[in-house]
Amino acid sequence: TVIELGHIKSYLSKRILLYLILKLIYDYCIHRGKIDKLIHVTVIEEAQNIVPMKKDFEIPSIGERLIFDVRKFGEGIILVAQLPSQISSNITKNVSTRIIHAIKGKNDITYSFGKSGIYEGEKILQSLREGEAIIDSIGKRNVKIVYIEPHELLEIK
Numbered sequence: 001t002v003i004e005l006g007h008i009k010s011y012l013s014k015r016i017l018l019y020l021i022l023k024l025i026y027d028y029c030i031h032r033g034k035i036d037k038l039i040h041v042t043v044i045e046e047a048q049n050i051v052p053m054k055k056d057f058e059i060p061s062i063g064e065r066l067i068f069d070v071r072k073f074g075e076g077i078i079l080v081a082q083l084p085s086q087i088s089s090n091i092t093k094n095v096s097t098r099i100i101h102a103i104k105g106k107n108d109i110t111y112s113f114g115k116s117g118i119y120e121g122e123k124i125l126q127s128l129r130e131g132e133a134i135i136d137s138i139g140k141r142n143v144k145i146v147y148i149e150p151h152e153l154l155e156i157k
Helices: 011-032 062-073 106-113 122-127
Strands: 040-044 075-079 097-100 132-137 143-147
Touching: 011 040, 011 062, 062 075
Parallel strands: 040 075
Antiparallel strands: 097 132, 132 143
């Protein structure tokens, strides 16, 4: 199921609707009960609108709490954003796998891989061509470079 919110002009209305949809998913997960395996995945594009960057001392947002809580109920969340630094660090610290296309800005590289600047894929990350990405599994010093074959997308109306 694809829910396209692009036609909604009001940013606030769009955000409220998105929170409502996430809350319905959350309620369904709670009703379904705890599950040890992944059975459903929700993809959220423009994720910075639902889990924006904020100060570490601020309480978790509604979006963060929903995302943190649904994992134990078999729900996976895929967040898509143009700039990693626009996403809440509470979220980015808790991901298991990242798929990262070329990042040119030093701020986003530092945000993605820590302030140490020591990351074997950093130079590769800056030089990726269209269609190439790094797959980085957190906790493993194993970075894979993949090529994603372009294809025509179906227009969804």
